[in-house]
Amino acid sequence: MILLSSLDFSLPLRNPVVIFSLVLFIILFAPILFHKIKVPHIIGLIIAGVIVGPYGLNLLKRDSSIVLFGTVGLIYIMFLAGLEIDLAEFKRNRMRIFVFGMLTFLFPLLVGTLASYYLLGFGFLSSLLLASMFSTHTLVSYPLLSRYGVIRNRAVSMTVGGTMITDILALLILAGVAGMTKENVSTAFWLQLTVSTMVFVIIVFAVFPLVIEWFFKHFEDGVSQYIFVLAMVFLASFMAEAAGLEAIIGAFFSGLVLNKFVPHESPLMGRIDFVGNALFIPFFLISVGMLVDITVLIRGWGALKVAGIILFVALLTKYLAAWCTQKIFKLSPLEGKMIFGLSSSHAAATLAIILVGYNIIIGETASGEPIRLLNEDVLNGTILLILVSCGVSSFVVESAAKTMAMKEGRET
Template structure:
């Protein structure tokens, strides 16, 4: 019965902390992380990581990425594909290279550890930015569209790099794999994802509507999610990659809105909170004082890398400096994807516990700073351009 008590505590506490953080206009995901830190081994030691928590957390992260895919908008990405792609690429390159150089030269980390820390810092979560854009009537502005488009591209780039890097550095026979054997399974996965997503997912979902069963559509959607997560793992990629791409395929169907609401209810009511709490449970505050210089430097790299990447990418595509600052600030926030990369990294023993804790702290700090930066730059542009350039619908 212990697992029932654990699940009861996790769900209750995450909802209470989410409410408190939402009241103060702070990211609710930070509140869920704090539940794991406060009530886990780091402080009160009331909740512990076990097989139950691990399994629920694994399902949670798969559903989280599945939902991110379903809520994606490839139409907007294609409309602003050039600035979005440039911003996304530079937003991955700058923090990844910056972190890699610092980790290798200053802290003498192994190449694999430095690379994965760079990947953690390259991840973006715009859920916080979207809320700020809505509040300030900038969601439909050209800056808002580029931020959204770049977030889609950023997620795809980051997840692909995560899957490839995991197979290279964490594979049991990675040293003996030749280049062809390494690349071919990945190419096969993307071919299957494209073919399956474009031509098979829509009819499968349509057929599921004719099944005489409760929640037939959402049930078949979860089957597709878990099947593609398994396929990705079988072909040497991360399971979250399979879930994300099948979600993107569903986002192009007429069932997007219905499935988004139903899968969110399943994921966010139980499994996803367990995932975030499980991350907090792995935080050990004992490592904080010894890693303070590393934490401060990586926070600076995380902030400057995304801000500079977004600003430069926007400027290269003809945006003003003020618009570039807004786009850069919109990409600063870390969140779900950074936590996913961190979790994959520690599970594959590519970073140790102290680095893992440092990355969680960096994620929390950048997520708290990002909304403030975004508001400052939007207000600054308001002072110069009172009416934002809104896209005509």
């Protein structure tokens, strides 16, 4: 009784043992329960995050530990995307990747800017920044592909490659808009960004392979090799941030470099898949769910109008980009469906852009209230977009992957 009375059960939970135990039980049982009602396990974990998060039952606070594991999970997803991709197929599809990347960037950017400017009444910079958020996408549903064994499909390669293009271009817009509000964008700024990016790419693709080859030749211990791989991934992610890019770009590039050093059927690959899918990636999905504030639905017409337009534009333009890509390159409808499913989910990069815009103060009202580049209605609408788009993506990708797996099974 004395021991029980000393425990703190106030909400949100603060005991690290209880918190970690709860998260592990969520990772274990959420996929099982949602599978019973035919809901993809990914959306199940996101919904579980909504339920236990600060806007649900308030069991867990989205503190630094949740953010840490969530960030690791996102980086892990992008690393796996580069590691598991078929490099030969990737090279064959480089033109298709470029075309899709530009379409899935430009359609949301153009339509989003017009919708934000004319329908929501935002200024040009606010509209441009909001539209750049529509252009990005996060490969939240990528782990489903491993489950069905369709990672090496060309539609997957195209979408993964397109992700890099959209994120880089959206980041450039973010840097430009943020600089314009502070009046510090100059030729020197863009020159510095270009040079730092070139240095980063040279180090990752020229120096990293030499270091990786040397290490794998001299150290054969499985644990050491796994820790080394993680260290290289996060070093590349840090270097990307230092160059002015997103960490996920560094993670993807490190995956491409490690691709030829880590056989797909090796014990090392098994460790990489197991740890990521068992711990880090579920943590990321739960952390995404903890961001969702469902009370946005009852906050009045303003928030609902913004949320509705954001959802409609984001999903419609991603669908149009996937459909046009399918028609241009004569892909099958199933491949077009896969491209749309993978590219329709918005999470990490989307949230990063919106938070930057929300934190930029461009003036103040007569009463002294700050005027933000992107207001609270946009922030709430974006959080709702994360939930809905991840749900749409999970259902579409699982359906397409399941059909692809069945077809490939019949062909073999």
